[in-house]
Amino acid sequence: EVQLVESGGGLVQPGRSLRLSCAASGFTFDDYAMHWVRQAPGKGLEWVSGISWNSGSIGYADSVKGRFTISRDNAKNSLYLQMNSLRAEDTALYYCAKGKGGGTTYAFDIWGQGTMVTVSS
Amino acid sequence: QSALTQPASVSGSPGQSITISCTGTSSDVGSYNLVSWYQQHPGKAPKLMIYEVSKRPSGVSNRFSGSKSGNTASLTISGLQAEDEADYYCCSYAGSSTFKVFGGGTKLTVL
Numbered sequence: 094e095v096q097l098v099e100s101g102g103g104l105v106q107p108g109r110s111l112r113l114s115c116a117a118s119g120f121t122f123d124d125y126a127m128h129w130v131r132q133a134p135g136k137g138l139e140w141v142s143g144i145s146w147n148s149g150s151i152g153y154a155d156s157v158k159g160r161f162t163i164s165r166d167n168a169k170n171s172l173y174l175q176m177n178s179l180r181a182e183d184t185a186l187y188y189c190a191k192g193k194g195g196g197t198t199y200a201f202d203i204w205g206q207g208t209m210v211t212v213s214s
Numbered sequence: 215q216s217a218l219t220q221p222a223s224v225s226g227s228p229g230q231s232i233t234i235s236c237t238g239t240s241s242d243v244g245s246y247n248l249v250s251w252y253q254q255h256p257g258k259a260p261k262l263m264i265y266e267v268s269k270r271p272s273g274v275s276n277r278f279s280g281s282k283s284g285n286t287a288s289l290t291i292s293g294l295q296a297e298d299e300a301d302y303y304c305c306s307y308a309g310s311s312t313f314k315v316f317g318g319g320t321k322l323t324v325l
């Protein structure tokens with residue numbers, strides 16, 4: 094079964110850091126691009142960051158550029174999001190999503206259930 | 215990169231057809247045939263319904279169809295059913311720096 098399982102969310106103070114992880118199973122992880130998409134409570138979806146199959150292409154939303162870093166470990170079938178200098182507006186459910194292909198142009202065909210990040214003092 | 219523009223809500227009766235629009239710019243929707251649509255039920259993860267403007271993933275009903283004209287993409291749902299009631303989001307590829315941009319979402323109510 095194709096599955097994505099996020100972890101690492103929690104309550105964190107403004108200005109602090111958090112690292113999210115996404116464990117993939119049921120498919121050949123290193124064939125596909127991966128992304129992080131977030132959804133603030135009661136709000137819509139926002140693309141956060143994406144990485145191609147070989148980490149050769151990486152992109153970020155303007156709202157997180159310079160603060161968040163995406164990475165992947167194909168040997169461990171895992172995707173990561175290092176989030177620094179967190180702000181209240183980063184509070185959201187963070188989804189890990191698989192691209193339909195190896196490049197970053199493809200649609201998101203598999204989604205995890207999300208991990209909640211709450212930034213508050 | 216600004217979000218794509220979708221109507222906040224649409225509604226229809228069972229059996230009817232509805233269309234949700236998604237308006238972007240010449241930098242995203244207008245430049246690439248890489249628009250996708252996602253269905254999200256309350257408390258659930260999004261589900262891919264349409265990709266590359268008009269392609270349906272395996273398992274998605276043929277009642278769902280997509281199209282594009284200029285900077286505007288559209289999702290049409292025919293033969294509305296109660297289970298179609300959900301939020302729908304469009305998404306477009308937006309270039310090699312900011313890869314993706316979503317629409318604000320449309321709440322579909324089946325009357």
